[in-house]
Amino acid sequence: MSDAAKTTRPLRIAVIGSGPAGIYASNALAKATIPEGNGDTTFDGVSVDIFERMPAPFGLIRYGVAPDHPRIKGIIRSLHRVLDQPQIRLFGNVNIGEDVTLEELKQHYDSVIYATGATKDRDLNLPGAEASHGGAEFVGFYDANPKFSEDWNLDAESVAVIGVGNVGLDVARVIAKTGDELLTTEIPDNVYESLKKNKAKEVHLFGRRGPAQA
16 A cells, blocks of 8 residues: 555544543653554554543542642642643543443544543441441542532541551541641531531541551
């Protein structure tokens, strides 16, 4: 086939999820050396479209970090710079499987990258666990995730947190603080009002491993 008959276009990539993984992957693609193509297509650069189910990007950096961690939330500034690149586009409020199907994406893109992260709490599979709340629920509440409740009943005086990872410690710390202690952060107004009514006097953390396994 002659060069005149070839089609020249960017390599088209769809990225599902605009958290750090999705945005860093998009940035790597934007800087990558793209193969010349094959057959009747020649690739000239890359075009990356990011699809996000939330109205705003950045995943757990926006919706999963406690409000009293401003330095971690500062990562958003570097992620913004990635999205400013002309070959990268962001489409928010898009639910894959509802607004657009995977098959439709495959028809219009050369490759699809999944960077959806952990979107749901795991079932503890313990007797009585149905009366508990998942960490994602509470984190979604205090980070103003529109998918979760805007109100939270904080009437319990004794609170148990299962898990001593980053999320568990964030949850325990937020519960242990008063609304006024978080006023200097980006805490949403509704969360502040709920924490003002917080009656927690004890927060107990339960971990599967102890110092001996560290």
